[in-house]
Amino acid sequence: RRRACRSDPNAVRPFRSRTQFYTSKVGIIMAPDDIIKPNKPAANGNHVNRVSARLKEHIVEIISDSGEGAQKCGQSFGSIVAQMGHGVWTVEIIPAEIRPPARSVAGASGNRIRIGEKRVTNGGNETDLVVAFNEQVLLGRVRSNELKPGCTILLESMWREDQNPSIKNSYIETYEQLVAAGYRVYEIPMEEECHKHVTDSRRGKNMFALGMLCSSYSLDLQIARDQVALTFGKKSAAIIKTNIELLEAGFAWAEANLDFRYQIPSAKTTEPQIVVNGNTALALGVLASGMDICAMYPITPATSASHYLSDAFEKVGGIVHQAEDEIAACAFAIGASYAGKCTVTITSGPGYSLKQEAIGLAVMGEIPLVVVNVMRGGPSTGQPTKTEQGDLMTTIFGSHGDAPKVVIAPGTIEECFYSVITARKIAETFNMVVVILSDANLATSQQPFTRPSFDEAWLAPPIDQSAIPRGAKPYDWDPKTGLARRFIPGQPGGMHTLTGLAHDVNSHVAYDAEINQQGMRARSLKLAALQKTLLPPTVFGDPTGDLLVIGWGSTKGAIEEAVEEFREEGKRVSSLHLTFIQPMPPGIKEILAGFKKIITIENNWSDDPNDEIIDETNRRYSALAMLLRSRYLFDIDCWSECRGTPLKPNTVRRVILEALS
Numbered sequence: 091r092r093r094a095c096r097s098d099p100n101a102v103r104p105f106r107s108r109t110q111f112y113t114s115k116v117g118i119i120m121a122p123d124d125i126i127k128p129n130k131p132a133a134n135g136n137h138v139n140r141v142s143a144r145l146k147e148h149i150v151e152i153i154s155d156s157g158e159g160a161q162k163c164g165q166s167f168g169s170i171v172a173q174m175g176h177g178v179w180t181v182e183i184i185p186a187e188i189r190p191p192a193r194s195v196a197g198a199s200g201n202r203i204r205i206g207e208k209r210v211t212n213g214g215n216e217t218d219l220v221v222a223f224n225e226q227v228l229l230g231r232v233r234s235n236e237l238k239p240g241c242t243i244l245l246e247s248m249w250r251e252d253q254n255p256s257i258k259n260s261y262i263e264t265y266e267q268l269v270a271a272g273y274r275v276y277e278i279p280m281e282e283e284c285h286k287h288v289t290d291s292r293r294g295k296n297m298f299a300l301g302m303l304c305s306s307y308s309l310d311l312q313i314a315r316d317q318v319a320l321t322f323g324k325k326s327a328a329i330i331k332t333n334i335e336l337l338e339a340g341f342a343w344a345e346a347n348l349d350f351r352y353q354i355p356s357a358k359t360t361e362p363q364i365v366v367n368g369n370t371a372l373a374l375g376v377l378a379s380g381m382d383i384c385a386m387y388p389i390t391p392a393t394s395a396s397h398y399l400s401d402a403f404e405k406v407g408g409i410v411h412q413a414e415d416e417i418a419a420c421a422f423a424i425g426a427s428y429a430g431k432c433t434v435t436i437t438s439g440p441g442y443s444l445k446q447e448a449i450g451l452a453v454m455g456e457i458p459l460v461v462v463n464v465m466r467g468g469p470s471t472g473q474p475t476k477t478e479q480g481d482l483m484t485t486i487f488g489s490h491g492d493a494p495k496v497v498i499a500p501g502t503i504e505e506c507f508y509s510v511i512t513a514r515k516i517a518e519t520f521n522m523v524v525v526i527l528s529d530a531n532l533a534t535s536q537q538p539f540t541r542p543s544f545d546e547a548w549l550a551p552p553i554d555q556s557a558i559p560r561g562a563k564p565y566d567w568d569p570k571t572g573l574a575r576r577f578i579p580g581q582p583g584g585m586h587t588l589t590g591l592a593h594d595v596n597s598h599v600a601y602d603a604e605i606n607q608q609g610m611r612a613r614s615l616k617l618a619a620l621q622k623t624l625l626p627p628t629v630f631g632d633p634t635g636d637l638l639v640i641g642w643g644s645t646k647g648a649i650e651e652a653v654e655e656f657r658e659e660g661k662r663v664s665s666l667h668l669t670f671i672q673p674m675p676p677g678i679k680e681i682l683a684g685f686k687k688i689i690t691i692e693n694n695w696s697d698d699p700n701d702e703i704i705d706e707t708n709r710r711y712s713a714l715a716m717l718l719r720s721r722y723l724f725d726i727d728c729w730s731e732c733r734g735t736p737l738k739p740n741t742v743r744r745v746i747l748e749a750l751s
Contacts, residue, residue, distance in 0.1 A: 138346070138347060138348070138349045139349065140345075140348065140349055140350060140351045141349060141350055141351070142308075142350075142351045142352070142353060143350070143351070143352055143353070144352075144353050144354075144355070145352050145353070145354050146206065146207050146354070146355075147177075147204065147205060147206035147207065147210070147214070147354065148204075148205050148218045148219065148307070148352060148354065149202060149203070149204045149205075149213075149214045149215070149216070149217045149218050149219075149238075150167070150202070150203045150204075150205065150217070150218065150219050150220070150221075150303065150307075151164075151183070151200060151201070151202045151203075151217045151219070151220040151221070151231065151236070152164045152167070152200045152201055152203075152220075152221045152296075152299055152303075153183060153198045153199065153200035153220065153221070153222050153223070153227045153228065153231060154198075154199060154200055154222070154223035154224070154227060154295075154296070155190075155192045155193065155194075155197055155199065155223065155224065155227060156185060156188075156189050156190060156197060156199045157189070157199075157292065158199075158223055158292050158295060158296060159292075159293075159295070159296030159297075160183075160199055160200035160201065160221075160223065160296060160299075161182060161183075161199060161200055161201050162296055162321065163200075163201070163221075163296035163297070163299050163300045163303075164180060164182075164200055164201020164202070164203055165180065165201060165321075165536065166300055166314075166317050166318065166321050167201070167203055167300055167303050167304075168180040168201070168203045168365065168536050169317050169365050169536075170304065170309055170310075170313055170314050170317050171203065171205050171307070171309065172363065172365045172536075172538040173313050173317070173365075174309055174310060174313065174356050174358075175356030175357055175358035175359065176205050176206060176207065176354055176356045177205070177206035177207065177208050177209045177210035177538075178203060178204065178205055178206070178210055178365070178536070178537065178538060179203075179204045179210040179211065179212055179213055179214070179535060179536070179537050179647070180201055180202065180203045180204075180213075180367075180535055180536040180537075181201065181202040181203075181204075181213040181531070181534065181535050181736060182200075182201055182202075182534035182535070183198055183199060183200045183201060183202060183231075184199060184391075184475035184534070185197045185198060185199055185475065186473060186474065186475055186476070193224050193226040193227075193257070194226060194227075195226050195227070195229050195230040195233070196230055197226070197227060197230070198227035198228075198230045198231060199227075200227075202217065202236075205307065205354055206354070207354055207355040207356065207357065208357070210537070210647075211502065211537075211646070211647030211648075211650065211651060212647030212648040212651060212736065212737070212738075212739065213531075213535065213736050213738070214738070214739065215238075215738050215739060215740045216235070216236060216237055216238035216239075216241070216740075217231070217236055217237045217238060217241055218238055218241060218242065219241065219242040219243075219244070219306070220237060220241060220242070220243050220244070221244045221278075221299045221302070221303065222243060222244070222245050222246065223246045223280070223295060223299075224246060224249060224261075225245060225249065225260065225261050225264040225265065225268075226260070226264075228243065228245065228264070228268075229264060232268070232271075234735075237273070239272055240272055240273065240274060241273050241274070242273075242274045242276070242350070243268065243273050243274065243275045243276065244276050244278050244299075244302065245265070245268075245275055245276065245277055245278060246278060246280045246281065246295075247277035247278055247279050247280075248279070248280070248281040248282070249261035250262060250265075250277070265277070276348065278302070280295050280298055280299065281295070283298060283339060283340075283343055284298050284336060284339075286339070287332060287335050287336050287339060288332060288336070294332070294333070294336045297318060297333045297334075297336035297337045297340065298336045298337070298339055298340035298343075299340060300314065300318070300337055300340060301314070301336065301337040301338060301339060301340020301341035301342070301343070301344065302340040302341070302343065302344040302348070303340075304337070304340075304341055305340070305341045305342075305344035305345050305348070305351070306344055306348060306350065306351060306352060307351075307352050307353075307354065308351060308352065308353045308354075311337075311338070311341055314337055314341075315334050315337065315338075318330070318333050318334050318337050319334065321333075359540075361540050361541070362540070362541040363538040363539065363540060363541060364538065364539065364541045364542075365536055365537070365538045366503065366536060367394075367503065367532075367533065367534055367535055367536045368464075368500075368503045368506045368528055368531075368532030368533045368534070368535060369391075369392065369394040369395035369398065369464065369506075369528075369533045369534070370394070370395070370398050371503050371504065371506035371507040372395045372436070372462055372464075372506045372507070372509075372510055372526070372528065373395045373396075373398040373399045373402070374398075374507055374542075375506065375507040375508065375509065375510025375511055376399060376403075376408075376434055376510055377399075377402065377403070377406065377408070378507070378510070378511055378542065378544065378548050378549075379510050379511045379513075379514040379515075379548055379549070379550070380514065380548065380549030380550035381408075381431070381432055381433060381434050381460070381510075381514055381550065382407060382408045382409065382431055382433075383408065383409050383410075383411065383423070383426045383431065383433040383434070384396060384399050384403065384408070384409070384410045384411070384433070384434050384435070384436060385411045385413055385419040385420070385422040385423040385426070385433060385434075385435045386410065386411070386412060386413070386419050386435060386436045386437065387412065387413050387414075387415055387416045387418070387419045387437070387441060388412070389416070389437055389438045389440065389441045390438065390466065390474040390475060391438060391464050391466055391474070391475060391530040391533045391534060392436050392437055392438045392441075392462065392463075392464035392533065394533070394534075395436050395462070395464070395533075396410055396412075396436055415444070416437060416440075416441040416444040416445055417444050417445065417447075417448060419435050419437070419441075419445075420435050420444075420445040420448040420449065420461075421448050421451075422435075423435040423459060424448060424451060424452045424455075424457055424459060427452070427457050427458050427459050428455070428457050428579070428588065429578075429579055430553035430554075430578045430579065430580070431550065431553060432458040432459070432460060432514050432517050432518050432550060433459065433460070434459075434460040434461070434462060434510070434514075435459070435460075435461055435462070436461075436462040436464070437461070437462070437463060437464070438463065438464050438465065438466050438474075439463065439465055439466055439468050439472070439480070439481050440468070440470070440471065440472075441463075442461070442463045442481060442484070442485070442488075443484070443488070445461065446484075446488050446489055447489075447490075449461065449489065449493065449495070449523055450489045450490065450491065450493050450590070451590045452523050453489070453493040453494065453495065453522075453523055453613065454493075454589075454590050454591075454592075455588050455589070455590060456521040456522070456565070456574070456576075456613070457521070458514075458517035458518045458521055458522065458523075458576075459517060459523045459524070460510065460513045460514055460517050460523075460524050460526065461523060461524070461525045461526070462510075462525075462526045462528065463481055463485065463525060463526070463527055463528070464528045464529060464530065464532075464533045465477070465478055465479060465480060465481045465527060465528065465529040465530065466478060466529070466530050467480070467530075467732065467734050468480050468481070473734050475530065476530060476734030476735070477529045477530035477531040477644070477693060477734060477735065477736055478529065478530075478693055478694060478732055478734065479527075479529060479642070479643055479644075479645075479692050479693040479694045479713070480693075480694045480695065480713075480732070481527065482497070482499075482527065482642075482671065482694065482713040482714065482717075483713050483716075485497050485525050485527060486671070486672050486717075492610055492613075492614065493523075494522070494613050494614050494616065494617050494672075495522065495523045495524070495525055495672065496513075496516055496517075496520075496522055496523070496524040496525065496617070496620065496670075496672060496673070497524075497525050497527060497670070497671040497672040498512065498513055498524065498525070498526050498527070498669060498670060498671070499526075499527040499528075499642045499643040499668070499669060499671055500526065500528060500532065500643070500669065501641075501642070501643060501644065501645075501646030501647075501667050501669060502532075502537070502539075502646060502647070503532060503535065503536070503537045503539060504537075504539035504540075505669065506526075506528060506532060507542060508542075509526050509669075510526065511548045513526055514550060516620065518550060518576075520573065520616045520619070520620055521573070521574070521576050521616075522616055522620075527643060527671070528643075528644075529643060529644050529693070531644040531693075531736040532643075532644045535736075553578060554576075554578055554581065555578070555580055555581055556581065557581065557582040557583050558575075558577060558581050558582065558583035558584040559583075560583065562575060562583075563595040563596050563597075564577045564584075564586040564595070564596065564597040565593065565594070565595045565596070565597060565609070565612070566595055567595065567608070567609075567612035568612075570615070570619075571615055571616065571618075571619040572611065572612035572613060572614065572615030572616040572618075572619060573616060573619065574595075574612070592605065592606045592609060593605075593609065594608075594609075617672065617673045618673065620673055621673035621674070621675065621676065622676075624670055624673070624675040624676065625675065626675055626676055626677025626678070626680075626681075627666055627667070627668060627669075627675055627677065627678065627681070629664050629665070629666055629681055630650050630653060630654075630664060630665040630666070630667065631653060631657055631663065631664030631665060632662065632664055633664070633681070633684050634662075634684035634685065635662035635663060635664050635684070635685055635686075636661070636662040636663065636685070636686050636687065636750065637661075637662070637663045637664075637685060637686070637687045637688070637689065637746065637749055637750055638663075638664055638665065638666060638681070638682065638684075638685035638687070638688045638689075639653060639663065639664070639665040639666070639689055639690075639691055639742070639746065639749075640665070640666045640667070640668065640688065640689070640690045640691075640714065640718065640726075641665065641666075641667050641668075641690065641691050641692065641714075642667065642668045642669075642671060642692070642714055643693075644693075644736065644737075645691060645692065645693060645737045645742075646667045648736070648737040648738060648739045648741070648742050649665050649667065649691055649737075649742050650665055650667070651739040651742075652739045652740075652742035652743045652746060653665045653742075653746070655739075655743065656743075656746060661750065663746060663750070664685070666678075666681060668714070671714070671717070674717075674721065678718075678722065679722050682718075682722055682724045682726075683724075687727070687749060687750075688718075688724060688725075688726045688727065689715075689726065689727040689728060689729060689745070689749050690712055690714045690715040690718065690726060690727075690728045690729070690730075691728075691729050691730065691737070691742060691745060692712040692713060692714055692715070692728065692729075692730040693730065693731065693732065693737060694712050694713050694730050694732065695710070695712065695730060695732050696709075696710060696711050696712035696715065696728045696729070696730040697709045697710045697711075711728050712728040712729075712730040714728075715727070715728035727749070729745045729749075
């Protein structure tokens with residue numbers, strides 16, 4: 091079997107163990123001989139004795155072809171887990187194509203859910219249990235090394251008796267490979283069981299799977315019923331009733347037939363929580379910030395933020411404007427902001443590229459604007475459904491001419507919410523463009539956090555329609571800060587001509603060398619003025635040590651989890667996570683000086699110094715490393731990857747081990 095695997099790169103890899111036992115990270119010990127035995131559920135009517143295991147955490151996946159509801163199942167499961175008081179982080183598994191062929195290896199669609207007894211800050215490492223609606227989508231996850239050795243697999247068994255010989259043989263061959271490779275495979279008659287309740291199992295199998303998971307993880311069935319009713323709340327009472335019946339059927343089937351059960355302790359919070367993904371958190375932030383208009387054009391993976399606003403905004407007096415293209419959306423937002431109320435435009439990498447000339451107009455006219463860029467894999471169309479941090483440099487420097495912008499990168503789903511409120515305040519205080527850099531990882535992941543307590547101070551003030559003082563100028567730049575009073579259309583005495591051309595303090599077009607220098611200086615000074623208001627970033631760990639790991643954006647949870655493990659082992663490792671990338675906050679240089687070695691870990695490209703033709707004269711560093719090296723003149727190393735998947739704590743751990751050695 092191992093020889094076959096070496097010759098066939100697509101074969102399922104066997105589970106290897108040099109010791110008598112395999113020990114998982116959650117403390118379950120199983121002999122390899124027990125792992126590789128095929129697992130058959132009990133015959134109907136015969137209940138099994140379920141072995142209950144107490145765990146600190148577990149990672150679950152639900153995968154299917156597109157359209158079979160695995161994502162809805164995973165999102166519902168994550169919400170139920172959160173309501174039970176567990177820590178949870180969900181990650182959407184999205185195929186690159188909108189509707190890939192059925193039963194395709196690359197077509198897996200679904201959710202990964204990490205459950206913990208404590209707060210969970212990232213998607214974790216390899217999967218412990220997976221529910222798969224066919225063997226082909228499962229193979230995609232196996233070949234991506236996403237499953238833990240000895241992973242438990244609940245596999246739809248209908249394909250074993252399929253009328254198509256090639257499908258039947260594929261299923262049997264894959265099943266045998268999985269068992270031989272050491273996975274605990276349970277064949278589940280989901281199709282057969284669902285047909286007892288619905289004629290089309292594709293419209294019910296996901297809720298049956300949800301019931302099995304609730305039983306397997308000792309979750310409250312009534313909470314699950316309530317969640318299903320909420321999930322299908324816009325449907326008819328009959329549809330809600332049917333889906334609850336399917337949930338209950340899956341729960342009962344697992345109780346009678348599965349021989350395992352997991353219990354994860356929970357610590358119910360005393361404070362109200364919400365469970366949302368990053369895009370919904372951004373949309374809620376728009377509502378809380380007092381902005382009234384969102385201009386957008388649909389683009390993956392940013393669109394769901396606009397979808398949420400479309401449902402909620404008009405109820406509170408807001409407007410979502412879907413423009414004919416990205417350029418029009420940005421121009422519409424700039425016009426609305428110029429009229430008096432700061433506006434937001436939401437996009438992803440390709441859309442941001444198209445908006446850049448219009449963003450330059452907002453910079454030149456000093457018009458407040460919030461731009462949300464939910465980053466994805468690039469360049470060009472790239473990987474629309476995959477995560478990456480490849481847009482940092484183009485966000486800061488992407489313009490013809492010097493166009494200073496504020497760049498904020500939230501590191502958690504909660505920070506997505508508050509970052510919008512902060513961005514609106516900065517945009518209107520400094521008359522600047524503020525870009526929020528989220529990514530596909532944050533956009534589609536769910537995590538509970540404390541329900542925000544609304545504060546009136548978050549809201550934008552009423553539009554100023556007071557008279558402009560006699561003699562005031564539209565760009566009367568303060569020589570120290572570069573700030574100037576904002577003139578809003580309709581203010582008596584404030585009439586002037588807005589232009590994207592170089593202009594003087596009166597907004598008159600001017601090509602004079604000294605005037606152009608004066609305008610460039612003023613726009614740049616505003617970044618320095620903002621930087622003087624920022625607090626130094628907080629070091630995670632001790633302020634001095636052997637190694638400092640620096641990150642930004644969605645890598646925060648994985649980096650801090652790995653660093654915490656090293657600190658528990660007595661290693662002198664700390665981390666620093668930057669939220670403000672431009673301007674960078676004060677105090678960073680002093681922090682860097684406290685460590686013997688510094689490395690950034692990012693989800694963008696950098697050259698591998700071990701490649702044959704790479705040396706110090708031609709090596710390309712990752713984005714943040716390049717910025718830090720040039721600004722602070724420290725020898726800062728970097729490690730990065732562009733695999734399209736969220737960073738794992740084990741990956742960070744490996745990088746830190748190499749750096750320490």
